[in-house]
Amino acid sequence: MDAMSAKQFEVIASLAKEYWGLNLSERKTDLVRSRLGKFLARSSFQSVEEYLEHLRTDADDEDRLVFFDLLSTNVTSFFRERQHFDYLEREFYTPLSRGTLTLPGKRIRVWSAGCSTGCEPYTIAIHAHEQMPDIAEWDYQILATDLSNTAVAAATNAIYPERMLEDIERPLVRKYFLKGTGAQAGHARVAKQLRSMVSVARLNLMDPWPMKGPFDIIFCRNVMIYFDRNTRERLVNRFCDLLRPGGILAIGSSETLSGIDVPVRSVAPSTYVK
Numbered sequence: 001m002d003a004m005s006a007k008q009f010e011v012i013a014s015l016a017k018e019y020w021g022l023n024l025s026e027r028k029t030d031l032v033r034s035r036l037g038k039f040l041a042r043s044s045f046q047s048v049e050e051y052l053e054h055l056r057t058d059a060d061d062e063d064r065l066v067f068f069d070l071l072s073t074n075v076t077s078f079f080r081e082r083q084h085f086d087y088l089e090r091e092f093y094t095p096l097s098r099g100t101l102t103l104p105g106k107r108i109r110v111w112s113a114g115c116s117t118g119c120e121p122y123t124i125a126i127h128a129h130e131q132m133p134d135i136a137e138w139d140y141q142i143l144a145t146d147l148s149n150t151a152v153a154a155a156t157n158a159i160y161p162e163r164m165l166e167d168i169e170r171p172l173v174r175k176y177f178l179k180g181t182g183a184q185a186g187h188a189r190v191a192k193q194l195r196s197m198v199s200v201a202r203l204n205l206m207d208p209w210p211m212k213g214p215f216d217i218i219f220c221r222n223v224m225i226y227f228d229r230n231t232r233e234r235l236v237n238r239f240c241d242l243l244r245p246g247g248i249l250a251i252g253s254s255e256t257l258s259g260i261d262v263p264v265r266s267v268a269p270s271t272y273v274k
């Protein structure tokens with residue numbers, strides 16, 4: 001492959017902005033060059049220029065999603081940024097169990113927006129099971145969405161290499177994962193009781209959303225880091241439209257809502273309440 005020029009990187013960055021609101025900084029140049037190089041080597045495109053021309057003129061949604069996967073990062077892990085789970089234990093599950101918080105119809109709705117390969121929504125499900133011994137009496141559903149096709153497929157399969165379970169306490173691994181055998185040795189699948197709480201779907205956060213809410217909790221962690229200020233402000237306002245009053249919004253610990261106009265108040269690090 002010919003090397004990607006600075007001009008070509010600019011074209012890539014402007015397409016990423018137009019399609020998905022992504023803000024590709026120049027620091028990503030090396031990463032994009034390397035991923036693009038590997039992709040082109042196994043594709044029928046002869047050059048970066050030819051591929052960019054295809055993206056600009058005749059690419060369909062699927063082609064664009066392959067391009068998205070080249071640019072985005074799906075890094076995630078179970079029980080990532082534990083402070084959100086500690087907050088939920090203190091301010092959501094404990095008041096629920098004491099009856100100082102009541103929810104009509106015993107209905108709980110959580111959205112993991114930008115769920116990547118699923119560690120986040122399944123962590124929410126494990127934590128909910130641990131916090132709510134009476135969970136079977138509740139209508140508890142978690143919506144998990146991501147733009148990436150590969151991430152959505154992985155989240156749907158819910159099969160993970162065992163090394164990804166290292167951050168989970170052993171008794172929880174025994175309780176909520178099924179060890180693979182044969183071809184699946186070295187992998188583990190999330191137990192059915194958790195999978196049945198989680199609905200995985202593909203969704204571009206920049207597009208109109210089919211759901212009406214209201215949600216009790218929205219996680220959008222380590223996603224907005226790629227968006228500029230205006231995109232973040234618009235997105236968080238749209239989240240707030242779907243959160244019930246008192247609903248909780250969790251964002252990534254390296255992200256901030258300071259300086260943007262949104263109807264939430266900060267209640268703990270990277271945690272907000274409508």
Ligand SMILES: C[S@@+](CC[C@H](N)C(=O)[O-])C[C@H]1O[C@@H](n2cnc3c(N)ncnc32)[C@H](O)[C@@H]1O
Pocket residue numbers: 020021072073074075076077080113114115116117120145146147148151203204205206220221222223226252
């Ligand atoms: C770094 S991962 C974070 C995963 C998880 N929330 C966590 O904190 O562990 C960021 C995810 O955001 C997704 N993403 C980026 N832009 C998106 C968009 N416009 N719509 C939906 N998902 C998007 C990416 O596909 C990726 O899976």
